[in-house]
Amino acid sequence: MKTALPAALFAAAVLAWPLSARCAEIVLEQSAVQSLVVEGLFKDNGRLYLQKGVCFAYLDDPKVSLQGGRVIIRAHLNSRLGVPSGKECVGVSLNSGATVSAVPAAQGQVVRLTDIRVDEVEDANTRNLLNLGLAPTLPGAVEINVKKAVEDMLKSTGSRLQADVQMLKIDAVQVTDSRLSIQFDFRLVGR
Template sequence: MLKLDMRRTLNSLLFVFALLLILLAAARPAAAVEVKISASALERTLVTQLFNGPDGRYYLRGNPHSSCYVYADSPHVSFADDRIVVDVHTRSRLGASVMGRCLGVSLSTNARVSLVPDAEEESIGFRDARIEHMSESRELNFLLVPFLSGKLPAQMKVNAADLVRQVLARSKEVTGYSCTLGTLKMHSLLVEGDALVMDADGDLNVD
């Protein structure tokens, strides 16, 4: 389960989603809604869940005190056709650490990966990672490939049901009704223009 501080970035969108469920719950047991999520919302989620180290960096090798290191920072999320595109900046000092100094080369480059959004029951997930751009260094790419195709999409994943349940915990205070979410099932996640469109059904109990 994601930690609370990693869940706040999509709360505003999912709060609207939760209110829509409340309004529709009186009409039928399963409320179908469509929610549009911006690229900037996904970017904030990625920053919160992955690029949350010192100075917004994620270290692929070493740490802030290492003489030799590789880190990524400055993530940017955009949409292209039916895919989500993530650009990151990477900086590295590759070589051998000798007496507290890194003897080797320094590199600064950009990398890009594109992903297909995937509805996974209650979660917003991503699949089919396709690396669009890397560095010219084989050593650096050895670290970038698993990061771009595995770590990064895994850390963008969000359990939407957990977030909605957190929002609904404040429902009585906001609406005067006590609401709880039974199930949430996403049917589709599609990139349409400048938004990621989520289509889902939810079972809501209103007291």
């Protein structure tokens, strides 16, 4: 009898303890993140322009990978930098491969790229150009509005019920095993 009371108290305490289990998870494979990066950044005929005109700089041919907790973007830089003179650019051409990486993180109900860094370049001038031109554009490159994604998924089910996502909280964003995982909790009200 003496052991039954502590066991019953333990069971009651466990049942009363708030559950912190994840309610839902969105998992994006590498190919899906590649599509998001291309759609978000490389929108101009497959190019991301850092500068347009007779003097220009753009990145193209992006390859996205997921490793070490980071989204890694490898691209090729093509540029002609200098001073515009009529229909020509008097200056220097730069052509180089470059690798940029960032950490996906939750910002409210949206996942964006943070901690952006230029990891590898084939020449020092390219590094300077990327730090000035690319780093400011990357936070919007991969933007996943989780609440909107959940609402869109619910609408596409064809149900006659009207579902309203009233609360959504992102618990964790992780890059593991070539996948981007977004774990979140939400409250759904059906009408």
